[in-house]
Amino acid sequence: MTTVHIPALLRDLTGGAEQLDVELPAGETVSVRELLRTLEQRHPGLWARLIDPATDDLVPHLAVFIEGEPAGMGLLAKVGPEDNLFFLAPIVGGA
């Protein structure tokens, strides 16, 4: 079971659900982009709020985190059946 954690401001599209589970066959992985397309069928509107049509990528200042770690490949990153997926601000430091 892959768990997609829905940003609070998108939960009007998921009936208030904080997270959505997606069944993936054991051992199989899908890209974040594919996963979002699957979720879009269940909860129309998610895609439009997460994806910037000008870049066909995540809206500015948002990044993919898998298991709490930044996924460098973004929408191309693969997620597996046990993964937790988040959409959070990218981390840039100072020192």
Next chain:
Amino acid sequence: MEQQGSSGKGKYKVIGTRPIRHDGEDKVTGRAQYGADIMLQDQLYGHLLRSPHSNAKILKIDTSKAEAMPGVRAVVTSQDFPQGEISAGKKYARDRILASDKALFKGHPIAAVAAEDRWTAEEAAKAIEVSYEVLPAVMDVMEAIKEDAPLVQEGNTTSTLGGQDAKPSNIVNHTQHKRGDVDDGFAKAELVIEREFDTKAVHQGYIEPQNATALARSDGQITVWCSSQAPFWVRAELSALLELPLSRFKVVPMEIGGGFGGKINSYLEAPAVLLSKKTGQPVKLVMSRADVFEATGQASAVHSKIKIGVNKDGAIVAGQAWLAYESGALPSNWGMQGSMCVFAPYKMEHVLIDAYDVLTNTSKVAAYRAPSSPQAMFGTESVMDEIAQELGMDPIELRLKNAVQEGDLRADGPKFPRIGFKETLEAIKNSDHYKSPPPSAPNQARGLAAGFWFNAGMQSSATVGINMDGTASVVTGSVDIGGSRASMSIMAAEALGLTAEEVRPSVADTDSIGHTDVTGGSRTTAVTGTAVYEAAQDAIGQMKKRVAKLWDISEEQVVFEDGAFKSTANGHDPMTVKELGPKLGMTGGPVLGSATVAPKSVGAGFGVHVVDIEVDPETGKVAILRYTAAQDVGTAIHLSYVEGQMQGGVVQGIGWALNEEYIRGEDGAMQNTGFLDYRVPTMLDVPNIETIIVEVPAPGQPYGVRGVGEVPIIPPLGALHNAIYKAIGVRLRALPMSPPSVVKAIHEARKIAEPAAART
């Protein structure tokens, strides 16, 4: 220095020692080459004309008089960037460097001049005639957020993830994190405390001002020498803004006199290139200190509301935060980052966090050590202190009861991997400082606070070359700000069985090493260090083949253990890298290991600080009597630089807490644009900062390294606030807690107390 939980003790030979830094002598003798030292043949000097207004439409720029002046070679404006339709993001990037249609803040560059000498350039800049339509400006976050506030960017609407609000506003974005039901949580909590906090804009205060020298050759090749934390990012931005391929640019990072996040954005590089393209000569630009304060990137001023509900045993039930971050005149996402930090150290079943980035007529905010976390956690740690007081609990016990550990959820969602917050709290609890009685004379007190920062990942490259005598060279693309040459040498030496002195470290330009992201986010030792480790492993793999040749055995029969190659077959004495070096030529030639990494996992850092202070009730001056900082650093690579990072962060945090602020006049202009008036702590203001290094190795890094440099700036804000409260009986809840504000708070408290006493 104390060291606790040291997993590395006895495990490593070089890691955890204190070799002399390779770049030390050049830096203390003044031989090190900084950007302002560059002097090229036919070099011109540049100067920027900056806006005197905080918000104004640019109606016309007439450069003709300046261009006609003797000795002036070129004038450029935003019009000299490639024109045409561009994205909003690119326009923002361009406008940060040279204003196009609006001057967005005082000091905003309007035009750049190149002349034969700097004085001519300065005079020519004054001869540029600019017609402005001056507009009302807004400098304060809480003013800017109002519906009737002057608009900083007329086209800005608020991005909420819930869709774009069509109404123009100064709010760039709204972020929300929500778990459970906070209303229900607060209703069930036995103690709820809600408070509001303010922090002022502060500057990183690096000693070396920004500078850039560019040479655009007639064959189209461009070289830039600059003071930057991120030379590869400078190259990328130049490529994007000038619409030229990356391969046209070589960016040479000079030694850097401090950055702390403020030298991630580029400011002077593009104008220097434009001027050099126009003149065919090298052009150097150097900022004044006033330019640095007014027109680089300060850390956000922040207004916050923090509400925490607990049970009588101290367990947190619910937390709510509302955060508004100054963005400056161009969009940024510092509020989003603050929202991820504000409650990170504590377990919370019910949580609601709202954060906003707000446009103001100030220079675009930049990163500053643990960006966004100090302002957010200042409120959290102050409320935690108040809760401990109300419950009669020791502030460490309250934090230990609620501290996150491996497997717990961060307030914004993700699960923590192995972290060392509890170990760090225990380290302070068991420290000589905390076990000693708090200072008890009048106006003396003790304060405590914690801090959290993620530590950044991203990409790095490194090569490890084996010399013909078996010593080694390490090349990375990470600019050395805090002693990273020494750290890289130590990690390579550990891997190769050499001493740190036998490894020569270099920082390469963008032509000479693979892409390497910023020296920032406390990522360099962890991530570039991983690249160095992997490059060393690559070199070891190559050397195994050479040893196999020498010993006439298969490569699989050669292992590298305890700093030497050994044979799993019999009959060969171990061979060190030093012994193999002279034989490399005869066995196939030089060995050069290389690696590029983009690690998924980086280790988050936690710090806990305790401070003893004395407040002078007459002057309001706060004297630091004793200060101890404990931090989980994963594994300490170079002990002196780990301590130095912790001590430096503490001192900057003390400055943020007690003195530093942008003081603005009625027109919004900064009034204290020099170090005489912008008061950073000096050696006379702080005692020796005691450090306790806690080592809970980070998963995913070969040596367990976590970043060090970010976390220690966070706790001083809360720790000093909490100590001042205990000393004077007033919670200020606004930074800086400078002498005037402390005196005012004492007087106001007396005014309240005296009539009350009179009534009784």
